[in-house]
Amino acid sequence: MEVGGAYAHRFHDLLNFLELRTLIVTDIDSVKPNAERKRNACPVAEGLYTSNACLKDWFEAEVTPAQLLAKTSAEKTRGLRRIAYQIPEGNEPGPSGRSFEDAFILANLDRFQLGQGDVASLAYEHAADQKKSAFALKYAIDDTNWNVPRYIAEGLRWLAVGAPVVDTQMAARTMAAVVEVVGEAVAAEGGQGDA
Numbered sequence: 024m025e026v027g028g029a030y031a032h033r034f035h036d037l038l039n040f041l042e043l044r045t046l047i048v049t050d051i052d053s054v055k056p057n058a059e060r061k062r063n064a065c066p067v068a069e070g071l072y073t074s075n076a077c078l079k080d081w082f083e084a085e086v087t088p089a090q091l092l093a094k095t096s097a098e099k100t101r102g103l104r105r106i107a108y109q110i111p112e113g114n115e116p117g118p119s120g121r122s123f124e125d126a127f128i129l130a131n132l133d134r135f136q137l138g139q140g141d142v143a144s145l146a147y148e149h150a151a152d153q154k155k156s157a158f159a160l161k162y163a164i165d166d167t168n169w170n171v172p173r174y175i176a177e178g179l180r181w182l183a184v185g186a187p188v189v190d191t192q193m194a195a196r197t198m199a200a201v202v203e204v205v206g207e208a209v210a211a212e213g214g215q216g217d218a
Contacts, residue, residue: 032080035104044103046182048175049077050122051109053088066147067092067109067119081106092119100181107178118143124150124158126172134169 031047038045053070054062062072070088073079079086081101082094092110099106109120112129120126120143128135128146137145162169171179 031077035080038104039102042103044182044185045105046178047077047104047106048178049075049106049108051075051078051088051091051119053121064121066125066144067121068141068143070121075108077106078108088119096177096181105178105181107174107181109172110174110177112173118146120150120172121147122150123172124153124155126174127158127162127169130170130172134166 052075053067109126125146
């Protein structure tokens with residue numbers, strides 16, 4: 024199911040109740056205040072905040088992009104849920120995208136003519152010029168030989184592990200104990216009778 028980033032956090036309780044292993048893929052959405060103190064989109068390295076409601080709910084309201092980039096796999100996992108957002112691309116800590124599009128560009132630098140300069144800023148600017156649906160369709164249908172951005176690959180590897188293995192003998196013993204307790208409760212209730 025796809026849910027916009029502003030609403031994904033509203034499903035956490037339902038997902039916990041249903042015990043569904045869930046990967047939440049979202050954007051880091053870095054922002055910084057302008058002269059009027061309004062928060063505007065910016066490259067991750069310049070960001071002071073995130074505008075992503077799901078990330079703020081998962082961590083804390085004032086979490087910074089730098090703090091997000093430092094989060095461990097354990098901090099990104101809660102029970103059967105895991106959150107994935109842009110992380111630095113490359114073997115060494117490299118630049119990080121703000122959105123899927125610039126993360127995709129950073130993961131596939133050989134496919135894009137960015138010019139000279141700070142590669143993260145150039146990828147951010149190039150991504151801003153793209154139409155999201157056209158960009159996604161091009162690389163989903165027409166041009167399929169590309170590298171998956173690290174944050175998506177990391178999240179999919181977590182999801183592929185599957186649900187924890189259930190100890191069937193322990194589950195059987197637990198069920199037997201529950202049935203016994205319920206049976207005793209029903210027998211006790213039946214023994215009291217209704218007048």
